[in-house]
Amino acid sequence: MVNSSFKISKNAWFNKEGPESDVVISSCINLKRNIEGIVFPEKMDKKDSDSLFDEVLKAVENMYGFSFYHLNNLKIIERQILAERNYITPGASLGGEQSILIKDNEEILVIFNETDHIKIKSIKSGFNLRKAYNCCNEFDNIFDGKLKFAFSPQFGYLTSELSSSGTGMNASVMLFLPAIKRAGKIDKALAEITRSGLAVKGFATESNSCSSGDFLGDLYIVDNRFSAGRSEEDIIIQLESITDIIMNYEREMRNRVIENDRINIEDEIFRAKGILENCRKISITEAIRHISSLKLGKYYNLIDKNITYSQLNCLLLQIQKSHIKSIQDNSDEDISRAEYIRNNLLRNK
Amino acid sequence: MRCDICGNNRAIIHIQQIARNEEINMSICEKCAKEKGLTINNTELNVNLKSLLKNFAEIKRAVTKKDHVKVCYVCGKTLEDLKKTGKTGCPECYKEFSRYITSFLMTNTGSSEHKGKYPFKINILTQRMKKINNLQSLLNKALKNEEFEEAAYLRDKIKLMEKQLEKDG
Numbered sequence: 001m002v003n004s005s006f007k008i009s010k011n012a013w014f015n016k017e018g019p020e021s022d023v024v025i026s027s028c029i030n031l032k033r034n035i036e037g038i039v040f041p042e043k044m045d046k047k048d049s050d051s052l053f054d055e056v057l058k059a060v061e062n063m064y065g066f067s068f069y070h071l072n073n074l075k076i077i078e079r080q081i082l083a084e085r086n087y088i089t090p091g092a093s094l095g096g097e098q099s100i101l102i103k104d105n106e107e108i109l110v111i112f113n114e115t116d117h118i119k120i121k122s123i124k125s126g127f128n129l130r131k132a133y134n135c136c137n138e139f140d141n142i143f144d145g146k147l148k149f150a151f152s153p154q155f156g157y158l159t160s161e162l163s164s165s166g167t168g169m170n171a172s173v174m175l176f177l178p179a180i181k182r183a184g185k186i187d188k189a190l191a192e193i194t195r196s197g198l199a200v201k202g203f204a205t206e207s208n209s210c211s212s213g214d215f216l217g218d219l220y221i222v223d224n225r226f227s228a229g230r231s232e233e234d235i236i237i238q239l240e241s242i243t244d245i246i247m248n249y250e251r252e253m254r255n256r257v258i259e260n261d262r263i264n265i266e267d268e269i270f271r272a273k274g275i276l277e278n279c280r281k282i283s284i285t286e287a288i289r290h291i292s293s294l295k296l297g298k299y300y301n302l303i304d305k306n307i308t309y310s311q312l313n314c315l316l317l318q319i320q321k322s323h324i325k326s327i328q329d330n331s332d333e334d335i336s337r338a339e340y341i342r343n344n345l346l347r348n349k
Numbered sequence: 350m351r352c353d354i355c356g357n358n359r360a361i362i363h364i365q366q367i368a369r370n371e372e373i374n375m376s377i378c379e380k381c382a383k384e385k386g387l388t389i390n391n392t393e394l395n396v397n398l399k400s401l402l403k404n405f406a407e408i409k410r411a412v413t414k415k416d417h418v419k420v421c422y423v424c425g426k427t428l429e430d431l432k433k434t435g436k437t438g439c440p441e442c443y444k445e446f447s448r449y450i451t452s453f454l455m456t457n458t459g460s461s462e463h464k465g466k467y468p469f470k471i472n473i474l475t476q477r478m479k480k481i482n483n484l485q486s487l488l489n490k491a492l493k494n495e496e497f498e499e500a501a502y503l504r505d506k507i508k509l510m511e512k513q514l515e516k517d518g
Contacts, residue, residue, distance in 0.1 A: 038439075043438040144468050151471055155463060158443050160438075161436055161437075162431075162435045163457075165450075228454050228463070229460035
């Protein structure tokens, strides 16, 4: 069952156009499960990790249309690609006996032995939490039939972190909020989200550390901080309703900022377009900033109609360090990145 | 099972002392055993009764000293560590530290009760348990009203269901 040659899908979830993708880039559900009678990965010794692995093999046998890898058998760059796609936690991929099961279209994946024995993960393009949950739930039911999960009627599913016990579910959406930011309302909006019991963090790549409210590319990730005390349905409903509010607020702000400051916004978008289509060398930070501007331009219908939201979202993912390196092993990452972006944007013309 | 002294390694030596109706059980890992003077050859414990007795008191002290620090007996996680990191070490921690975990969840989520999905098998079992409880209250009611025929029928039904439940685990 274990695959040794690594293949990564070019036609995965991020290539699909999702609902509300002008604001919501992606929706993600994680379900954490552990097997009864085995200590959690933090406390594991060789014997525990072997018996976990036996259970894992039991769970993944006879599954078709999937690839199954040991992370330790993968090259560093391959592990980094998985981390850049947010499938595994960077750093956690080093050492330990972790393995990953990936569906060929990357619609669903299962990570074994990270912080918990099993993490079922589904990412969908756009605002699509329910579809992602259904995918995870279906998989959870399959495993439920094959394995015995650690569960208590009082605490629900028992997980290594208290914050994820209960349903074991972490639901998140990645939001693109450039107009709230430009209108100077971002800190207030983020505080509002936090007050409702959800957590917000910025999306920032490895090389960047950003201060609060000023995240790279105006990308924010909102998730439920605690998974206990409520049902899966209630957690999703809460996240959906908060996302709805922010989404409408962001669109309102988009209409307002263009009214108030058309010349500067247009200037920023056309400059971004000029740079991305013509540059010969570009860093990841600069690229993310300009791609974000293009996305805003798409909303205002200022850029080529053939360029889609999913194409731009996909670009955000694929210009990361290891992705670029895997496509073109040029010694200078920035040169390869500029070339990749140019080809990608100009292919529609 | 983890070592009672260090709480980290797997225990390989188990000592039981019975004196004046009092039973003391201790489990010790290889490393701690060596430190406390119990020598171990590659395959068998070098049973030197004299040295064992000599060191016994010291081992006992080491174990009981550890007692006031609350430790999960399966994985060796301490309550202090759980409070600091919010991370448990194994499923058993939830039983061991249930008081702390209940209050933690109460403060952070407003509820310490699980309201979500159940694993399929447990779901069926809890439903059946609920059914038995319902029948039990019906039985009590019947007895109170002196409806003995009904009571006998309910009693047999409960017995049958309990037997089935036990069989299915």
